[in-house]
Amino acid sequence: MAEVTRESMEYDVVIVGAGPAGLSAAIRLKQLDPDLDVVVLEKGSEVGAHTLSGAVLDPSGLDALIPDWKEKGAPVNVPVTEDHFYVLGEGGKMRVPNALMPPLMNNHGNYVISLSNLCRWMAEQAEELGVEVFPGMACSDLVYGENGEVKGVIAGEFGLQADGTPGPSYEPGMELHGKYVFLGEGVRGSLSKKVCAKYDLYSGRDVPKYGLGMKEIWEIDPAKHQPGKVVHTMGWPLGKNAGGGSFIYHIDNNQVLVGFVVHLNYANPHLFPYMEFQRFKHHPMVAELLKGGKRVAYGARAISEGGYQSMARSAFPGGALLGCSVGLVNVPRIKGNHNAMLSGKAAAEAAHEAIKAGRAGDTLDAYETELREGAVGQDLKRVRNVKPLWSKYGLGASMTLGGFDMWTNHLFGSSVLGTLKHGKTDAEATGKAKDFKKIEYPRPDGVLSFDRLTNVSFAMTNHEESQPCHLKLKDPELPVKVNLPEYGGPSARYCPAGVYEFVEEEGKEPRFVINFQNCVHCKTCDIKDPLQNIDWTTPQGGDGPNYPNM
Structure with a gap:
């Protein structure tokens, strides 16, 4: 050129x-x-x-x-009225008393908003x-x-x-x-x-660390709507497969913001973060809230999780x-x-x-x-050790040791643990497919849970198809030669928008297909690809999702 x-x-x-x-x-x-x-x-x-x-x-x-x-009319109108933390099991829940939570976790004085x-x-x-x-x-x-x-x-x-x-x-x-x-x-x-x-x-x-956050906006039955109610959960459905959790925020206009975060340092390459989110909505607590409602928007993006030591x-x-x-x-x-x-x-x-x-x-x-x-x-x-504790020892240690560490930082301004390291990057944390069991996910029912491509249409994403693909492969052969046989082709699962797929036709070598038109600019592929072979670059201006009120 x-x-x-x-x-x-x-x-x-x-x-x-x-x-x-x-x-x-x-x-x-x-x-x-x-x-x-x-x-x-x-x-x-x-x-x-x-x-x-x-x-x-x-x-x-x-x-x-x-x-x-306030006087200038900022769209910050829904103060937090209730604050709930739950650890979920498949069919039940256990509330963590607010009194046990360090004061920094208190949402009093905060607001539910659309950023x-x-x-x-x-x-x-x-x-x-x-x-x-x-x-x-x-x-x-x-x-x-x-x-x-x-x-x-x-x-x-x-x-x-x-x-x-x-x-x-x-x-x-x-x-x-x-x-x-x-x-x-x-x-x-x-x-x-x-x-x-x-x-x-x-x-x-320290190495940067990330999570994948996925979010839907739902219009729900006005009788169930409680403006300012904030709910966070941990536990099911992720269990020991990955760190993460959910949020449910009641905003105005009979809407709730339903989100799910998966820490991207998970090892099992068969994990399907998007389907974990869809499964979460079938928990009785969530299903009852959403029953009779409708999803009106969907989106996803990566979250920086490394904290102080990874700045x-x-x-x-x-x-x-x-x-x-x-x-x-x-x-x-x-x-x-x-x-x-x-x-x-x-x-x-x-x-x-x-x-x-x-x-x-x-x-x-x-x-x-x-x-x-x-x-x-x-x-x-003061919260720098919560993520490394969670990554190394799981949810229980994160809640107990992490909670203790936050309390000592709050009360004494220091930590008995010092500053813990994160260890591997999220890409390096990905394990080989042969070392993990495949995870079977229930088929979306089209009422509470949805397939990816249907949900992506609610992100209103669009890319001019004639432009160069903005998702660059450093080596075009690696996805089929290495990622598919050794890691089970994880890009087909970790992407929350269905951008990547391995197309297998009888008698032919599998093909790696990049449907860049679907991209919602979350950057997960750039972070999680085990060989760091995908380089997310910017497409031409104006292309991508068109979020109305995320």
């Missing part, structure tokens, strides 16, 4: 991703200096289209950023301050300066053909340059992967990682949006000071220090 010539535009700060972290950074920058030129680039067709979270919001981040958010809708509102606040927000603008690559620093991104390239060459309607996109570039792409972002590798941002840190270095020459690009989810609380907002605010403050001092393109060390030592680091440090 011939060298492409692109126009360029200059900004003070270029922000990739209109999630809670990126929008917080944009808002804070303009609060500090209305004359700064700030742009936010979002790959979704609109702000919120690719945003998915549980979500129970700890408002501390929003309070710090926009103290008068998609909150981000749409935050984008409006940013635009009112003069931020330029451009949805449908995927950022496909980084631009580097003379000293190896990040100085910008390439955004808005359209019209490539399947073989990667320009088609008749090709648009080369633009280079957007900034004194600093912030990457708020969420978990396992394509540009964030590049800067982590180039600048070795995981040096001295990537957040500052690099010319820019910063924000939010889940660093890995800021508090796993036992299942919350990260408040930390994402605080990270965006802190990065903005560091960049503002640097620009005011006449600097550009250097490393914002003040941001890295604030993130690790300030409110975000403190939030994550």
Whole structure:
């Protein structure tokens, strides 16, 4: 392909991703200096289209950023009224008394929200301050300066053909340059992967860890609806096969948010996370709630679970990682949006000071220090051992030892366990198929449980079919030659959207098929593939899921 010539535009700060972290950074920058030129680039067709979270919001981040958010009409209207924790068996449940839970697990003062809708509102606040927000603008690559620093991104390239060459309607996109570039792409972002590798941002840190979160929105019988009720469960159906759990949040409009999280360090390659979610809904407690209701939306995305010890270095020459690009989810609380907002605010403050001092393109060390030592680091440090305990010793140890560790951190500010290591990456944790029994899953009934492709239609995902496949295989032969015979072809199961399949025809070698049109941008394949052979890259702007109110 011939060298492409692109126009360029200059900004003070270029922000990739209109999630809670990126929008917080944009808002804070303009609060500090209305004359700064700030742009936010979002790959979704609109702000919120690719945003998915549980979500129970700890408002501390929003309070710090926009103290008068209530008066300004933020869509944060359903305070938590009840808080329940259950350990499930196949037919029953045991409630964990709230009094035994460390205070940090208390949801009093939090809100059940749609993060998609909150981000749409935050984008409006940013635009009112003069931020330029451009949805449908995927950022496909980084631009580097003379000293190896990040100085910008390439955004808005359209019209490539399947073989990667320009088609008749090709648009080369633009280079957007900034004194600093912030990457708020969420978990396992394509540009964030590049800067982590180039600048070795995981040096001295533990391996990153992840979970897969799947979510449905249900409209239920008004007689069963209890706005503000929050339920979390552990145990069945996962048992010893994997760590994880569920959430059921009653929001407004007779809707409940039903979600299921599977930790991606599971060993049995026959595990089918999506089907575990569907099976979960047949538990008597859940089935009774959903009976007579209807599912109105579905989506999925990976969750950062490594915590404090796995936080990537957040500052690099010319820019910063924000939010889940660093890995800021508090796993036992299942919350990260408040930390994402605080990270965006802190990065903005560091960049503002640097620009005011006449600097550009250097490393914002003040941001890295604030993130690790300030409110975000403190939030994550006191729960840092829960995930490694769960991974190594199972649910029981996580509840007892993990609970004890959180209590000691709360009462004394330290842990008798120190800081535990995570061990293997999630890809390395995957075992060989011959060493595990296959798991038989009941067929979805079409009432409470659904097949993947039917559910994916409720994510309203769409990709222009003539473009290059954005799911790149480093070695196209590995799926059939190694993954299928040795690992049982796990990509056909770990993907929650049915993107990957092995097609077997009589008398022929199996074929590995990538149905990239189904992709909901969860990034699980990039994380869990045992040979790390799949590279998730961004498709052209606007493509992907179109979540209405996830």
